[in-house]
Amino acid sequence: MGSLSSLKGKLVLLKGTLEKLVEIIFAIIVGFVIAGLMMYMGGFDPIKAYAAMFETSLSLTDPYYIAMTLSFATPVMLTALTFAIGVRAGLFNIGAEGQMYMGALGAVIVASWTLPGPLYLPLAFIVGSLLAAAWGLIAGLLKVLRGVNEVVSTIMLNWIAFWIVEYARVYVYPNPIDASKTISMPPPGRLPLLIRGTELSVSFIIAIITVFIVYYLLWHMVLGYEIRATGLNPTAARYGGINPKKTMLWAFIIGGIAAGLAGVSEITGRPPSYAITTGLSNLFGYGFDGIAVSLIGANHPLGIIPAAIFIGALSAGSRGMQTTAGVPLEMVKAVQGIIVWALAMPGLIRLIRRRMIRRRGVEL
Amino acid sequence: MPRNDTIVYMKDIVKVYPDGTVALRGVDFEVKKGEIHGLLGENGAGKTTLMKILSGLLRPTSGEIYIRGRKVHFKSASEALKHGIGMVHQHLALVPAFTAYENIILGLPGKVIDRKKIEELMETTGLKIPLDAKVEDLPFGVRQRIEILKMLYRNVDILILDEPTTNLTPIETKELFETLRNLKKQGKTIIFITHKLREVLEVTDRVTVLRRGRVVGVVETSKATPEMLAKMMVGREVVFRIEKKPARPGEPVLVVKDLWVRSDLGGWAVKGVSFAVYSGEIFGIAGVEGNGQSELVEAITGLRRVEKGQVILMGRDVTNKPPSELYRMGLSHIPEDRQKLGLVLDMTVAENSVLGIHRLKKFIGKLLNMKWKNINVHAKKIIERFEIVAPGVRAPARSLSGGNQQKLVVGRELSKTPVVIVAAQPTRGLDVAATEYIRKILIKMRDEGKAVLLVSADLDEVLQLSDRVAIMYEGEFMGIAKPEELTEEQIGLMMGGYHMDQLKNTSSNRKVLEAS
Ligand SMILES: Nc1ncnc2c1ncn2[C@@H]1O[C@H](COP(=O)(O)OP(=O)(O)OP(=O)(O)O)[C@@H](O)[C@H]1O
Ligand SMILES: [Mg+2]
Secondary structure, X not given: OHHHHHHHHHHHHHHHHHHXXXXXXXXXXXXXXXXXXXXXXXXXXXXXXXXHHHHOOOOOOOHHHXXXXXXXXXXXXXXXXXXXXXXXXXOOOOOHHHHHHHHHHHHHHHHHOOOOHHHHHHHHHHHHHHHHHHHHHHHHHHHHHHOOOHHHHHHHHHHHHHHHHHHHHHHHOEOOOOOOEEOOOOHHHOOOXXXXXXXXXXXXXXXXXXXXXXXXXXXXXXXXXXXXXXXXXXXXXXXXXXOHHHHHHHHHHHHHHHHHXXXXXXXXXXXXXXXXXXXXXXXXXXXXXXXXXXXXXXXXXXHHHHHHHHHHHHHHXXXXXXXXXXXXXXXXXXXXXXXXXXXXXHHXXXXXXXXXXXXXXXXX | OOOOOEEEEEEEEEEEOOOOOEEEEEEEEEEEOOOEEEEEEOOOOOHHHHHHHHOOOOOOOEEEEEEOOEEEOOOOHHHHHHOOEEEEOOOOOOOOOOEHHHHHHOOOOHHHOOHHHHHHHHHHHOOOOOOOOEHHHOOHHHHHHHHHHHHHHOOOOEXXXXXXXXXXXXXXXXXXXHHHHHHHHOOOEEEEEOOOHHHHHHHOOEEEEEEOOEEEEEEEHHHOOHHHHHHHHHOOOXXXXXXXXXXXXXXXXXXXXXXXXEOOOOXXXXXXXXXXXXXXXXXXXXXXXXXXXXXXXXXXXXXXXXXEEEEEEOOEEOOOOOHHHHHHOOEEEEOOOHHHHHOOOOOEHHHHOOOOOOOOOOOEOOOOEEOHHHHHHHHHHHXXXXXXXXXXOOOEHHHOOHHHHHHHHHHHHHOOOOOEEEEEOOOOOOOHHHHHHHHHHHHHHHHOOOEEEEEOOOHHHHHHXXXXXXXXXXXXXXXXXXXXXXXXXXXXXXXXXXXXXXXHHOOOXXXXXXXX
8 A cells, every 4th residue: 555655646746747748838739729820810821830930940950040049038038037036026027128228228328438448348237237226126115115016116117218218319329320229339349249140149148147147046045035935925034034125125126137137238239230229129028028938937047048948939930930921020929929928828827816815815 | 334324435545745745545534424523633644635635625646435325526625515515724714804794605606695594594503703894803713603604504514624723712612612512413514623632522422543644543432531542643652741840940031011012903902011031931921812912922023013112132122123133132933823924835844944044154155045955954853853744855834734834833943042932822733742742842941041931822731831821811911920829710710801919809709700
């Protein structure tokens, strides 16, 4: 009996892991099928479209495609960290978008200075991430000192940041040669490319390193321990000698830095513009995509890497879908949206349910 | 084996949790119609698991369930409810912001909602509750009555109660037993989980004893003795009386002067309480729960604002200092609510084993990194010393049984090498052996010269352990005395609001009663 029940134990364990895997695969299939049906009804060949998508994102025939995928993965990997750190601290921080704008603005400010060449890069990263951290801190202070819900404040701060940066682009740092963008980062302040002729630069490596730093911080450092304790049970955290307010502020600051790095990377490491373009078009949306990436990656830094690459592949593949399969841009965007949210939905539902349960104080 | 009067028959039940923990290893469980059936067992024996399976909350890994002779497969709690099976959990699941009435009808379709029927039910069962009061304003005993009523309103006739008395005052417990006997008369079947042998002997007809996921015996209550039940549960003799040398108190370690503290609702919960706890003594606070004890403890341990007065720890004024500072000075705090305060349920056993001491040099390195090796060793030591049933240090605290969660909290706090120990309901939810062990440790700590402040709703516990005891009523102390100087009657009166001076001024207690 004993050995039989312990055998059953192992089987149950295996079943649990398999179920998680099945959930992900199922979500991917659902997303692709629904989006495929939509394309079909719109008069396009979904098989051809998906083939083109794969061909131009993950196929190994030309390193250019993989490079595209990874360069799209870079900023969303970083903004996903912002959301993930927030979730771990019990926050719904959706301010990565605005914080990323501020990070980019910081880099453009540095680009406008006349400096010895080697100083551009470090200063761009410092000023950009500090500016973004400060932007995150505003939401944090509002929450801690005034009890303002971070969802509301970060949404508002996103739009405020948008208009500040847009104003700065037009009136403070306009590019004298090209009216569609700000002044560009001078060549000494640009991150080297990993593969020549592509958009993939060292910023990808920086993002990966940042992911591991955040992982280490959350699971191997005191601050991470305190952040997680606060997020899971703020009352017990307080009992444990932790100051939940302080911990939350740190979560906003660190999240802000991650989003700031995304903004700086776009200016220092993304050809061809190395600047902020009209309507923030080369930045817009990465912050929101980061939320989806984080949800797909179970709000875990190490889950975020594959999730970001997946989203990067969808973005990179969208060009192939347009050119090879002739699917118009709007349809491509819709396809992307459906697939992304089909994957992110289970995580989002879990997260919201957990928050509601906590608020209502229902236990079971 | 099952006969005609068998209403519940569970056969060869095995339960393996998703993390691989084997909680039940082939359990046969039988309940007769119309009986009160006790379910006993050590912490982690599998009582809750077995009952969650019966009430449809968990599915067995294997085994069969027969209700009234018919084989059933429950996919959810509502299916079990259709068969008349309902469970009241140890951690109640009511919505605090709703009224009692709203909680009772929650989730029911409109056509079966009938306030009259609820009121009738209250009449016939004697379960009186204020239907329109908000649950958050009601004491625990009343909340539990709501849960029971909620089940009865759903036509439950097999009622499962998981440790219903752990949070009840003695009077509430008596009332609950009255209700249970009443329900039995009406033909209901009741399954009753508890760790208190006295309660088992008082109220049940038969008892099933579990140990480590197996049934070790089924006995008729009339033929059982506490010693025998304890031995069946634990597998060895259990000593009920605790040896205690006379205390040798030293310096005052914790001094509280004219303390005023508010409750969550804003009124005064503690009204000018003063006392001192000396090193080498156990100072007990007795009283019916909800008379300000929790707020007093929270104020002393830095979790609640002190409005007026002082808390002095080892000669230093620590009024309104944060918990972290108090811990550094040598405070240990066993909180009364392990799930809300004492543990982060979704963190691992190891992570929980250092909560509050996680910034000690032993546990963090130069990079402010956690020294997991040391933390794991620390957690393993606590598991061994307190015989915690846990699959490992990396298992989430949530996966521990209720009693083992409590052991983890107590173990952590007592491992701190404290100067003062504030222990609120330290043995709540613990089995007899663990209770005995923790009481012994508290006395050992006292003998080592530590100051112990003990708050407990268990009168036997406070009187047995304390060297001096204060009785608290509506935020004030009715008196402080040595337990042996007070009669049970006097304590009862003080718990009901009589001041000790009033008792001493009259020749007999009866006169006081007559005067009132
Ligand atoms: N959700 C879970 N995941 C994994 N293991 C669990 C879970 N819940 C309980 N267990 C394990 O199953 C065993 C039985 O637990 P159960 O809660 O049934 O004990 P119990 O008899 O009710 O104990 P107590 O008196 O302490 O409440 C324990 O070893 C416990 O650690
Ligand atoms: Mg239990």
